[in-house]
Amino acid sequence: MNQEKKVVLASQIIDGTGGKPLEESAVLIEGSTIVKIGKKSEILKIVEHQEYDLLDYTGFVLIPGxxxxxxxxxxxxxxxxxxxxxxxxxxxxxxxxxxxxxxxxxxxxxxxxxxxxxxxxxxxxxxxxxxxxxxxxxxxxxxxxxxxxxxxxxxxxxxxxxxxxxxxxxxxxxxxxxxxxxxxxxxxxxxxxxxxxxxxxxxxxxxxxxxxxxxxxxxxxxxxxxxxxxxxxxxxxxxxxxxxxxxxxxxxxxxxxxxxxxxxxxxxxxxxxxxxxxxxxxxxxxxxxxxxxxxxxxxxxxxxxxxxxxxxxxxxxxxxxxxxxxxxxxxxxxxxxxxxxxxxxxxxxxxxxxxxxxxxxxxxxxxALGMDDIVGSLEAGKKADMVVIKGNPLQEIGNLRNIHEVIFDGNIIDRGSKDSNKVYIQSPPSIN
Ligand SMILES: [Zn+2]
Missing domain, CATH: 3.20.20.140 (Metal-dependent hydrolases)
Known part of the structure; x- marks a missing residue:
């Protein structure tokens, strides 16, 4: 099991529990698990003298997978x-x-x-x-x-x-x-x-x-x-x-x-x-x-x-x-x-x-799937499944299609080229 530490930064973190988007915050991942979500300064202090990867998505919004x-x-x-x-x-x-x-x-x-x-x-x-x-x-x-x-x-x-x-x-x-x-x-x-x-x-x-x-x-x-x-x-x-x-x-x-x-x-x-x-x-x-x-x-x-x-x-x-x-x-x-x-x-x-x-x-x-103990929100102890998107989905739900990065089980998913999703996107008739 990969116990490698990662710190994920984003301009806003929507943890999925219903609260307001978190600003100036970060997620600490260890292996495939979320260990802590907190203020950026607090998380960076925890890992101060340790080895970790910094995933910096400033300008983007982090949401649960x-x-x-x-x-x-x-x-x-x-x-x-x-x-x-x-x-x-x-x-x-x-x-x-x-x-x-x-x-x-x-x-x-x-x-x-x-x-x-x-x-x-x-x-x-x-x-x-x-x-x-x-x-x-x-x-x-x-x-x-x-x-x-x-x-x-x-x-x-x-x-x-x-x-x-x-x-x-x-x-x-x-x-x-x-x-x-x-x-x-x-x-x-x-x-x-x-x-x-x-x-x-x-x-x-x-x-x-x-x-x-x-x-x-x-x-x-x-x-x-x-x-x-x-x-x-x-x-x-x-x-x-x-x-x-x-x-x-x-x-x-x-x-x-x-x-x-x-x-x-x-x-x-x-x-x-x-x-x-x-x-x-x-x-x-x-x-x-x-x-x-x-x-x-x-x-x-x-x-x-x-x-x-x-x-x-x-x-x-x-x-x-x-x-x-x-x-x-x-x-x-x-x-x-x-x-x-x-x-x-x-x-x-x-x-x-x-x-x-x-x-x-x-x-x-x-x-609904009885899986809320491991997925569905960004909380300590849950699986590190998260998506980096452009735009706040709590303002415009359509922002959920602006995928920038997918992190699954603690790892960045290689999605190929930037345009790789074009092959499966179905648009309304007027846009086509
Ligand atoms: Zn069906």
Missing amino acids: MVDCHTHHNGFGDGRLGDEVAEIPDEILTIKSSSNARIALFSGVTTIRENGPKNMTMFRLRDAIKNGIEIGPRMNLCGRPVSIIGGHMGYFGGEVTGEFEVTRFVRSLIKEGADYIKITQTGGTTRTSFPLLPAFNMDELLAITNEAKKFGKLTATHCVSTEGTINSLDSGVDMIIHSVFKEPDGTDKFRPDVAERLAESEAFVNPTLHVFRARAWEMEKLALKRPLSKNEIKLFDEHRRNFDQRLLDCSKMMEMGVKVITGSDSSWGDYKLGNTIHETECVNMAGYSVSQSFNSVTLGAAK
């Missing part, structure tokens, strides 16, 4: 469906996941929760990173998503039926190294699934959540209709993903009673707003190149309507006190990894203040 609660490292973000991704051999998906992991890290995301890859691909990648073969963020993994036969993402290798099989499967996932259990409690874009219907019966869902709890593992459910969210609340799920308010007949209907239950529960909600907007952006970009067909115009309107509806429902949830966090859902659909900030901006648009939005991608997100 960002946490994205929802990624799909197997994905391409080029519009293809999960059904198509599932047909790609595991080896190729592992390579793709590896490049996605680099991109995420380069964009300042130092912790990710992967939301369901194919087979063992992400466990393999994490092993490769552990062995120093590759680099990537800290990973909170689920292995395969738990799905009913034909259910959402069942194609990734986790289709099970009945209390016996689900219990057995949860134990297998934990044996393989799962940090949490992802359940698809409604259908989704998966061709054979039913988005408006609940997936598991309650006895099955309770068997999954109880088994996970027994081993101290958190659970998260994918829910694109209200019934799924209700089932999740009834079974004590820790994170509701999407939390779309849709009735069994497909109509949009915000349910204050369900939102109230969400607010009162311990559960976090990951609303995945930008993934809807990303679709609309792509259609808009296409429209700038050529006239859209009648069918495409219809789809375009539908995507925009969907996004507006989700934004509205999310702001209502926020007003009621639901714990909303940033989870990008990239690289799903048209949303590419490396652009987590788009989701944080959407959370801001939905009604979170700039500091609440910042919290949703740092300490709040770390809490």
Whole structure:
């Protein structure tokens, strides 16, 4: 273990605990751990007669490494469906996941929760990173998503039926190294699934959540209709993903009673707003190149309507006190990894203040993953994951994309050339 000391200076340090930016301050790192944050003079006094590296970022802002609660490292973000991704051999998906992991890290995301890859691909990648073969963020993994036969993402290798099989499967996932259990409690874009219907019966869902709890593992459910969210609340799920308010007949209907239950529960909600907007952006970009067909115009309107509806429902949830966090859902659909900030901006648009939005991608997100003891803020004893950015994100949340340097586990990440992030940045249609 490298016990080398580093002192990090910056014009402002935002430690992520909710206070004002610290001026004239410094962070002392020993190996991979933050030892102390204090006044610059005080920290320099501590190391006065010792050997240390001075990382001077005067003119910049130092923030905690960002946490994205929802990624799909197997994905391409080029519009293809999960059904198509599932047909790609595991080896190729592992390579793709590896490049996605680099991109995420380069964009300042130092912790990710992967939301369901194919087979063992992400466990393999994490092993490769552990062995120093590759680099990537800290990973909170689920292995395969738990799905009913034909259910959402069942194609990734986790289709099970009945209390016996689900219990057995949860134990297998934990044996393989799962940090949490992802359940698809409604259908989704998966061709054979039913988005408006609940997936598991309650006895099955309770068997999954109880088994996970027994081993101290958190659970998260994918829910694109209200019934799924209700089932999740009834079974004590820790994170509701999407939390779309849709009735069994497909109509949009915000349910204050369900939102109230969400607010009162311990559960976090990951609303995945930008993934809807990303679709609309792509259609808009296409429209700038050529006239859209009648069918495409219809789809375009539908995507925009969907996004507006989700934004509205999310702001209502926020007003009621639901714990909303940033989870990008990239690289799903048209949303590419490396652009987590788009989701944080959407959370801001939905009604979170700039500091609440910042919290949703740092300490709040770390809490949602049960990882706030090691990441999410700059505090003594935590991992030395930090990002150097240009501009104060508490004034303008978009400053989170102005990455100058990424420090992960106490080490500066070599991100290649200054322009290396240009290859993965997705801009709104007007800028393109
Ligand atoms: Zn997802």
